[in-house]
Amino acid sequence: MKKRPAAWLVGGLLGLQIGREVSLPVVNTLSFLVVGILVSADRKLPLWLVAGMALVLGMLHGVLNGSAIEQAGGGALSLMGIATAVFMLVAIVAALVVSLRAAWARVAVRVAGSWIAAIGLLMLGWVYRG
Numbered sequence: 503m504k505k506r507p508a509a510w511l512v513g514g515l516l517g518l519q520i521g522r523e524v525s526l527p528v529v530n531t532l533s534f535l536v537v538g539i540l541v542s543a544d545r546k547l548p549l550w551l552v553a554g555m556a557l558v559l560g561m562l563h564g565v566l567n568g569s570a571i572e573q574a575g576g577g578a579l580s581l582m583g584i585a586t587a588v589f590m591l592v593a594i595v596a597a598l599v600v601s602l603r604a605a606w607a608r609v610a611v612r613v614a615g616s617w618i619a620a621i622g623l624l625m626l627g628w629v630y631r632g
Contacts, residue, residue: 507589509560510567514581517568524569526562527629533559535622541615544608 517524537559540547571580599611 506556506560507585507592509557510564510588511581511585513561513564513566514568514571514585515564515578516561517565517570518572518578518581520565520569520572522569523573524566526566528626529562530566531622531625531629533562534625535619538615538617538619538622542612542619543615544612 567584568581571577571584602608602611
């Protein structure tokens, strides 16, 4: 998952260049839902799949955020600050989860994943509601 912040930054820089806000609510919501399902499933995935998902999701969310930052009047400095925050958040959460050894702690992470998936379903309903 170390590649996600870098991919997010590259996607954000691309999003700054688009010139208009890009909005993909269904794709954005589905990515949230899929990540929640994968966390709650607690399956060991191949490294290539995890790296590929991190790159794709990082680029996707970076483009979406970069285009929104540009429309809000922000620039590359705003994007760098947010990229730093994304990196710190991903690093801290990943380190916390990797260090968990107790069975109850893994269950707690899976429960958090199921809540993320449930929120993704709720968001998907709102997208289709209009």
